[in-house]
Ligand SMILES: Nc1ncnc2c1ncn2[C@@H]1O[C@H](COP(=O)(O)OP(=O)(O)OP(=O)(O)O)[C@@H](O)[C@H]1O
């Protein structure tokens with residue numbers, strides 16, 4: 426949930442939100458101050474115009490014409506009003522109803538030329554200006570002018586609602602932009618993660634795709650690629666060691682086997698002969714294991730390298746049956762090979778041979794004495810051929826089927842009774858995969874097991 430991408434989007438949006446709010450608050454406040462200042466300036470101009478008129482009228486005919494005074498208007502003001510007091514605080518004239526100025530305030534007003542005040546009159550807010558002046562006849566007057574600040578508030582409200590729309594809209598736009606920016610920034614990381622998911626011990630030659638930009642992501646990718654390189658090297662060294670060790674063990678094993686066979690023939694002691702036979706059987710298992718290990722190590726080292734040549738699959742199968750016949754006869758098992766036509770195709774002969782030998786070996790090994798093994802080579806259909814190896818042996822339980830192609834997997838039930846290393850099917854599957862074919866199994870416990878191989882005939 427809290428991915429780096431999400432945190433970046435959140436940080437961007439929050440930071441922008443805070444900045445936008447501060448910016449909006451500054452603009453709102455300065456607009457407010459400027460608007461009120463303008464209102465007060467206009468009020469002052471209004472007051473000066475009125476005062477000039479009042480002074481002129483008092484000087485000329487000592488009488489004030491309310492109509493004339495009321496006709497004086499001021500720029501930028503609404504609901505402007507005035508009232509004129511004498512120095513005792515009595516109203517001389519007025520064009521509207523105001524509260525009278527308290528006597529204390531009159532004294533204050535007389536001393537100062539201009540006094541500004543805000544007042545709420547009948548639910549409306551007014552800016553008030555008192556200005557005192559002296560006429561030529563030394564009489565002191567106080568002129569109170571007022572104007573509503575409704576206009577300013579309406580303008581400020583409009584601005585407030587505009588910000589109320591702009592800030593969330595800005596946040597949404599920032600969030601979307603941040604999403605696309607971070608998506609683009611993390612795309613190489615996602616691509617590297619996808620490749621990394623597919624890297625396993627089998628394809629350590631794969632490398633992560635690096636972004637073009639020489640940035641931190643590329644540096645990380647380069648470091649990971651170097652790490653994969655080191656792991657690949659370590660894996661290859663280990664596989665080379667297994668291959669070399671298996672190869673080196675094979676020669677002394679053959680020597681020991683030959684020597685024991687000679688000894689077996691020379692010695693005529695039942696007990697000793699029995700021991701030699703046991704030793705020979707163990708050596709056989711050991712040499713099978715070393716040859717399986719060698720095959721699998723070679724497959725690992727020279728991955729996807731097939732030594733392709735034009736071969737006759739029918740002949741190869743007949744050859745394998747021939748090789749395994751001795752073991753079958755020993756167990757009184759009849760191998761039936763069903764070949765319709767000659768089948769020619771491109772394949773790695775030695776590798777395919779080990780596939781067939783492993784399957785026939787299993788069919789014999791896991792069958793009861795007196796049963797039969799059937800090998801059927803199907804006709805070419807499309808670009809494929811089919812080979813079935815069927816036995817009527819112990820069978821494989823459905824729960825084990827998913828694991829039988831794993832290296833070193835052996836069924837628990839037969840582990841103690843029948844020798845084996847659990848590598849035969851793993852080798853078979855890897856070779857069939859290299860040929861871009863498929864190997865499948867169907868089995869019924871205690872009834873039969875069928876291994877089915879499909880191979881493409883158009884391999885190049
Ligand atoms: N034809 C079969 N019938 C019954 N079980 C089988 C058959 N073929 C394979 N299996 C089961 O699958 C397991 C794996 O087979 P695999 O050939 O890989 O190893 P293995 O025969 O035990 O040893 P290895 O072939 O290396 O000598 C076997 O241990 C066995 O339990």
Ligand SMILES: [Mg+2]
Pocket residue numbers: 783786787845848849850
């Ligand atoms: Mg086997």
